[in-house]
Amino acid sequence: MLTPANANTNKNDVPSSPRSGANSQQHMVPLLRHTTLYMNDLAATLRNDRMLLEHFRLQLESEFADENLEFFELASEYEEAPSLELANAIIDTYIAPNSVRQVSQPSECKSGIEKDAKVMNETRIANPNIFDDAMAWCMTMMLEAWPRFLKSGYYQDYLADLADDNPELLSQLDQPSDDLSPERKLQWLLRNPSNAIARQFETYLKKIYASECYDFWKDLDALMAEPAGENKVKHAEKLVKLYTV
Structure with missing residues (x-):
C-alpha cells in the first residue's frame, strides 16, 4: 500500500481521548x-x-x-x-x-x-x-x-x-497580528467574543440596529463547522427561515 513517509494509517492507533485543556x-x-x-x-x-x-x-x-x-x-x-x-x-x-x-x-x-x-x-x-x-x-x-x-x-x-x-x-499579546488583512482580523474578532474589541463591536452593531448581521454570521459560522449530514441540512433550513422569510 502506498502511503506518505510518516503517515499513520492504522485507525487503532488513534488516541481515544486526546489531552485537552490548553x-x-x-x-x-x-x-x-x-x-x-x-x-x-x-x-x-x-x-x-x-x-x-x-x-x-x-x-x-x-x-x-x-x-x-x-x-x-x-x-x-x-x-x-x-x-x-x-x-x-x-x-x-x-x-x-x-x-x-x-x-x-x-x-x-x-x-x-x-x-x-x-x-x-x-x-x-x-x-x-x-x-x-x-x-x-x-x-x-x-x-x-x-x-x-x-x-x-x-x-x-x-x-x-x-x-x-x-x-x-505563545507569550504574545491576545490580538490579531498586523500581517492579517482587515477582513481576517474581523473574522478573528468575531470568533473570539471574549475579546474586549469584539464586545464593543457587538454593542455598536446593536446601537445601529444591525446586530442581526452579527447573529447571522455567528449562526452561519457554526453551521459551516458542523459535519455533513441530515442535522446540518435541518440546521441550514432553520437559518433560511430565520433570516430570509
Whole structure:
C-alpha cells in the first residue's frame, strides 16, 4: 500500500481521548491564524508546519477520512516531480475502483483521470496536471473538517506541543497580528467574543440596529463547522427561515 513517509494509517492507533485543556488565552496567537484560513492557505500551512499536519492527520483518522490527506501529499509530490511510476501507484492506491485507500471523488473526476492515465501510459509522458481536480476536491473536504479540528482535543495537543517548543511565540499579546488583512482580523474578532474589541463591536452593531448581521454570521459560522449530514441540512433550513422569510 502506498502511503506518505510518516503517515499513520492504522485507525487503532488513534488516541481515544486526546489531552485537552490548553490555556485558550495563551494560545490565541496560533489560533487566530488558523481560524482565518482559506482554501489556498491550508495546503501551504500544513506543508510548512509538520507538527500541525500530523495532529490534523489524527483528526482526519478519527473521521475515517485521512486518505484525503495522504492522497493530497503524494499528488503534491507528483506535481513537483512527475513520473509514470508514481502516477500509476497513486491511481492504483487512491483512485481505481476497489483501491485500498480510495478517496471520495465525483465520477467525472475519476473518469477524467482514467482517460488522462490511458493517454499518459500510451505516450509514456507523465502529465503533471492529471490530479489537479482530484486534489481540489480533497482539499475541499479537508477544509470542511478544519473547523472541527480547531475545536478538537487534537488541536489542543498541538497547542500544548507548540508551547513546549516555542514558548516565546505563545507569550504574545491576545490580538490579531498586523500581517492579517482587515477582513481576517474581523473574522478573528468575531470568533473570539471574549475579546474586549469584539464586545464593543457587538454593542455598536446593536446601537445601529444591525446586530442581526452579527447573529447571522455567528449562526452561519457554526453551521459551516458542523459535519455533513441530515442535522446540518435541518440546521441550514432553520437559518433560511430565520433570516430570509
